[in-house]
Amino acid sequence: xxxxxxxxxxxxxxxxxxxxxxxxxxxxxxxxxxxxxxxxxxxxxxxxxxxxxxxxxxxxxxxxxxxxxxxxxxxxxxxxxxxxxxxxxxxxxxxxxxxxxxxxxxxxxxxx
Amino acid sequence: xxxxxxxxxxxxxxxxxxxxxxxxxxxxxxxxxxxxxxxxxxxxxxxxxxxxxxxxxxxxxxxxxxxxxxxxxxxxxxxxxxxxxxxxxxxxxxxxxxxxxxxxxxxxxxxxxxx
Numbered sequence: 001x002x003x004x005x006x007x008x009x010x011x012x013x014x015x016x017x018x019x020x021x022x023x024x025x026x027x028x029x030x031x032x033x034x035x036x037x038x039x040x041x042x043x044x045x046x047x048x049x050x051x052x053x054x055x056x057x058x059x060x061x062x063x064x065x066x067x068x069x070x071x072x073x074x075x076x077x078x079x080x081x082x083x084x085x086x087x088x089x090x091x092x093x094x095x096x097x098x099x100x101x102x103x104x105x106x107x108x109x110x111x112x
Numbered sequence: 113x114x115x116x117x118x119x120x121x122x123x124x125x126x127x128x129x130x131x132x133x134x135x136x137x138x139x140x141x142x143x144x145x146x147x148x149x150x151x152x153x154x155x156x157x158x159x160x161x162x163x164x165x166x167x168x169x170x171x172x173x174x175x176x177x178x179x180x181x182x183x184x185x186x187x188x189x190x191x192x193x194x195x196x197x198x199x200x201x202x203x204x205x206x207x208x209x210x211x212x213x214x215x216x217x218x219x220x221x222x223x224x225x226x227x
Contacts, residue, residue, distance in 0.1 A: 002154065034215065043116070043203050043218030044155070089155060099168060100216065102147075102155040 003027045004092050006103035014111050019077040021106050023090030026071065030092040034100065035064060035075050038087045047088075048075070077108075085110045114138065116219035118204050124225045130192040133222045137186070137206030143167075144187050145207075145216060146179060150200040158202075161187060162210070173198075194226045 005024045013019040021035075031052040036044035050057040050064045050073070057064050063076045077084055090103040117136045125131050137144045146158040158177070159169040163184035172179070176195070181187040191198055201223050205216035 004154070036218075041220065043205070043220045045218065046215035049215065099157050099160065099170070101157070104152070104154045 001026075002103070003030075004090055004101050004103040006088075006090050006106050008106050009104070010107040010109065012109040012111055013080050015082060016079045019075075019080045019084065019108055019110070021075040021077075021088050021090075021108065023073050023075075023103055024071055025073075025090075025092050027092070027094070027101075028071065029094045030101075031095060032093045033064070033066060033073050034091045034093075035062075036089040036091060036102075038089060038105070044089055080108075080110045082110050082112065084108060116204055116206050116217050118202075118219035118222050120222055121220065122223045122225075124227065125194055126227055127196055128193045130190065131194055131224060133189045133191075133202050133204075133224070135187045135189070135204030135219060137204070138208075138217055141206035141208050141217070142184070143207045143210055143214075144181060145205045146187070146189055147203040147205065147218075148200050149203065149221075150197075155203065158189075191224070194224075196226050199224055199226045 034049040035047040037047045038044040048059050048062045066073045087105040087107045089105045091100045093100045119134045142163050144161040147155050149155045157171040160167045161181045164181050178190045201221040203221045205218045207214040
């Protein structure tokens, strides 16, 4: 049973516009959430994270929003750039547990 | 600093054969993890070493998989005998500390194809 769900396998966004990637989770014990970005033939790289005590964390063009009541988080990329084309994985963990649970990923295409 | 390196990058073997994957973590990282991604699915946790000790191996699929980290440096993951469903990309990751404030650094993975 998937605990971290990314229901959109792919997303296409015009360059310069906002990209919004969504993620839902089922385990209410999760208290730390992460986004990883993956290019083809490479491993995932850490992008941004958020603790459950916050509802927003921002780092440059990337912002993660957390809605605990809805068990939902989203990653906003503004403005979207060609280099943002990649697969984005949502991930979560419990109490600093090192077993990070990943979603299936969403492939983001930035269109010129 | 050098990143996490994995060898080989690709491996094609027949069902019933043995394959050994190797991971060299970032120097100084005591924590080493193995993950696996079967095509189109989520990246699944296999196990976690702290130095040479297995901290958590709850994700290992079955006893055909054996992971070692002798000396607490590099790690190997052996699959013996390999089955068709073992095909996928095996990622190794390392971190300096445990817990939420120490994101994982992943290698580029080993793509294993069992025919």
